Amino acid sequence: MWRELTLLIFLSVLVKSEYKFETKYFKVPLDHFGYQNKDSFQIKYLVNDDHWDHDSGPIFFYTGNEGQIELFAQHTGFMWETAPEFNAKIVFAEHRYYGTSMPFGNKSLDNDHIGYLTSEQALADYADLVDYLQGGAVIPKYPVIAFGGSYGGMLSAYFRMKYPHLVTGAIAASAPVHMFQGMTNCDSYYKIVTSSFSIDGGNQCTDNIRKSWSAIREFAKNETNAEWLHKNWKLCDPLKNTNNVQELLDFMQSMYETLAMVNYPFPSEFLVPLPAYPVRVVCQYLNGTLNGTKLMEAIGEVLNTFTNYDKKNKCVDYKKGSDYGNLDASGWDYQACTEMVMPMCTTGDHDMFEPRTWNLTQYAADCQKRYGVVPRPDAARIIYGGDRLRAASNIVFSNGLKDPWAGGGVFNTVNESVEVILIIDGAHHLDLMPSNPADPSTVRIARDFHKQRIRRWIRQFRK
Numbered sequence: 001m002w003r004e005l006t007l008l009i010f011l012s013v014l015v016k017s018e019y020k021f022e023t024k025y026f027k028v029p030l031d032h033f034g035y036q037n038k039d040s041f042q043i044k045y046l047v048n049d050d051h052w053d054h055d056s057g058p059i060f061f062y063t064g065n066e067g068q069i070e071l072f073a074q075h076t077g078f079m080w081e082t083a084p085e086f087n088a089k090i091v092f093a094e095h096r097y098y099g100t101s102m103p104f105g106n107k108s109l110d111n112d113h114i115g116y117l118t119s120e121q122a123l124a125d126y127a128d129l130v131d132y133l134q135g136g137a138v139i140p141k142y143p144v145i146a147f148g149g150s151y152g153g154m155l156s157a158y159f160r161m162k163y164p165h166l167v168t169g170a171i172a173a174s175a176p177v178h179m180f181q182g183m184t185n186c187d188s189y190y191k192i193v194t195s196s197f198s199i200d201g202g203n204q205c206t207d208n209i210r211k212s213w214s215a216i217r218e219f220a221k222n223e224t225n226a227e228w229l230h231k232n233w234k235l236c237d238p239l240k241n242t243n244n245v246q247e248l249l250d251f252m253q254s255m256y257e258t259l260a261m262v263n264y265p266f267p268s269e270f271l272v273p274l275p276a277y278p279v280r281v282v283c284q285y286l287n288g289t290l291n292g293t294k295l296m297e298a299i300g301e302v303l304n305t306f307t308n309y310d311k312k313n314k315c316v317d318y319k320k321g322s323d324y325g326n327l328d329a330s331g332w333d334y335q336a337c338t339e340m341v342m343p344m345c346t347t348g349d350h351d352m353f354e355p356r357t358w359n360l361t362q363y364a365a366d367c368q369k370r371y372g373v374v375p376r377p378d379a380a381r382i383i384y385g386g387d388r389l390r391a392a393s394n395i396v397f398s399n400g401l402k403d404p405w406a407g408g409g410v411f412n413t414v415n416e417s418v419e420v421i422l423i424i425d426g427a428h429h430l431d432l433m434p435s436n437p438a439d440p441s442t443v444r445i446a447r448d449f450h451k452q453r454i455r456r457w458i459r460q461f462r463k
């Protein structure tokens with residue numbers, strides 16, 4: 001008994017301390033694209049040199065996305081697991097305006113300070129950092145491989161495309177580079193959320209979710225019922241009016257999206273603590289034809305699984321909406337209101353949500369009101385190429401077909417060295433996650449493919 005316990009403690013310590021890094025800071029100009037503003041600030045980056053061949057080993061460089069960088073370092077097991085065999089240095093760079101890489105401290109996200117939050121500025125930060133890591137050498141010594149998942153995957157691809165002299169190749173996992181106006185139907189994302197639920201949870205699950213929206217709305221109209229929901233669903237705030245009910249429904253929509261995204265075959269704390277195959281787990285409650293209080297009780301179980309799997313939460317903080325979870329992505333809404341305008345809509349028949357059209361006029365008005373900015377829906381296409389990437393090279397785009405973001409992913413090989421790998425049963429950048437005995441064979445194949453290409457790019461660099 002004691003031996004087992006000691007072993008257990010030892011194992012958990014081992015897992016927790018597996019990814020060791022040094023935290024460093026790097027000074028960058030506030031504005032890379034003009035010379036009049038002379039301000040600078042520091043971005044954070046994490047480094048591990050344990051396996052690095054200092055003479056010529058590659059640099060594995062994670063292009064940080066919308067969140068504190070430690071979260072990505074802790075969950076991008078693929079880099080940690082492959083660095084030893086490549087004798088690579090590991091670097092995780094934090095995106096400006098996220099985590100602690102704040103140019104104006106706690107005022108950074110105010111409307112009069114947020115303006116230097118763009119992907120171009122972030123990429124320019126990464127370019128300066130890579131140059132610094134190369135010792136400012138005119139002829140760089142170390143091959144640099146960019147890695148990223150989701151928006152970070154877009155950045156890793158863009159980093160190679162914009163700075164090919166600094167970046168040898170890029171692994172762009174679950175990168176929705178086509179999730180822009182004119183390239184992808186606005187309903188694709190929610191269609192995939194729904195198909196992931198029906199594949200893993202059954203059609204009754206999606207049917208129950210589809211009818212739950214109006215059922216909850218109706219149910220909550222009665223004060224006694226609204227109080228029942230407050231109590232039985234353990235909501236932090238009561239449902240006092242239709243506004244609160246809408247907030248709750250928005251939270252729940254975001255919950256189903258997250259469940260589909262992180263539908264990994266192992267328990268993970270990436271966005272919120274969840275069991276293995278969380279979609280399957282929550283759909284167990286939504287099996288059968290449910291209505292009335294039975295339906296409400298079942299949805300309550302789903303909420304409880306999502307918000308309290310680790311039994312640490314006292315109540316459901318539905319007012320957090322899509323900001324719920326470990327990823328502190330508060331700057332993202334500004335990016336989505338400027339250059340990362342991703343049209344999204346629901347139809348209610350090809351998906352399990354209430355119909356909501358994409359209305360750019362309304363969207364722009366909301367952005368104007370919140371940030372005083374006018375979105376540029378074509379900016380990302382003009383700056384980065386959209387779906388015309390033929391001139392790009394040395395990029396692997398990987399997509400899990402169970403991942404809602406695959407809707408905006410690259411599916412056709414665009415160039416002999418811009419390749420696509422599909423992971424049929426993969427969720428959001430599963431290929432970058434730590435390997436696990438429960439991994440499907442398709443993700444093992446994808447990881448081997450990545451390694452082959454990285455090897456090839458490094459050979460090219462050395463020639």
Ligand SMILES: *[C@@H]1O[C@H](CO)[C@@H](O)[C@H](O)[C@H]1NC(C)=O
Nearest residue numbers: 102104105106107108109110
């Ligand atoms: C912001 O930071 C300043 C200086 O560090 C501090 O005095 C202030 O209390 C902070 N404000 C908030 C709202 O956290």
Ligand SMILES: *[C@@H]1O[C@H](CO)[C@@H](O)[C@H](O)[C@H]1NC(C)=O
Nearest residue numbers: 200201202280283284287288
């Ligand atoms: C739903 O219930 C049926 C009958 O009990 C069972 O065969 C099926 O596997 C269940 N589906 C899910 C997704 O739990």
Ligand SMILES: *[C@@H]1O[C@H](CO)[C@@H](O)[C@H](O)[C@H]1NC(C)=O
Nearest residue numbers: 219221222223224225226228
């Ligand atoms: C609200 O629901 C309760 C319990 O279901 C019921 O007793 C009551 O009559 C309802 N009130 C109204 C105004 O419909």
Ligand SMILES: *[C@@H]1O[C@H](CO)[C@@H](O)[C@H](O)[C@H]1NC(C)=O
Nearest residue numbers: 215289290291292293294295
């Ligand atoms: C729920 O469904 C049962 C049959 O499955 C039906 O008899 C009952 O009237 C329904 N209740 C409500 C509130 O729709």
Ligand SMILES: *[C@@H]1O[C@H](CO)[C@@H](O)[C@H](O)[C@H]1NC(C)=O
Nearest residue numbers: 357358359360361362363365
């Ligand atoms: C889009 O939103 C604007 C502003 O709210 C509104 O005037 C317009 O009718 C909407 N268009 C559609 C097609 O719903």
Ligand SMILES: *[C@@H]1O[C@H](CO)[C@@H](O)[C@H](O)[C@H]1NC(C)=O
Nearest residue numbers: 390391392393414415416417
């Ligand atoms: C792929 O990209 C490389 C490098 O830019 C270029 O030389 C090659 O012609 C491209 N191939 C195609 C089919 O466009």
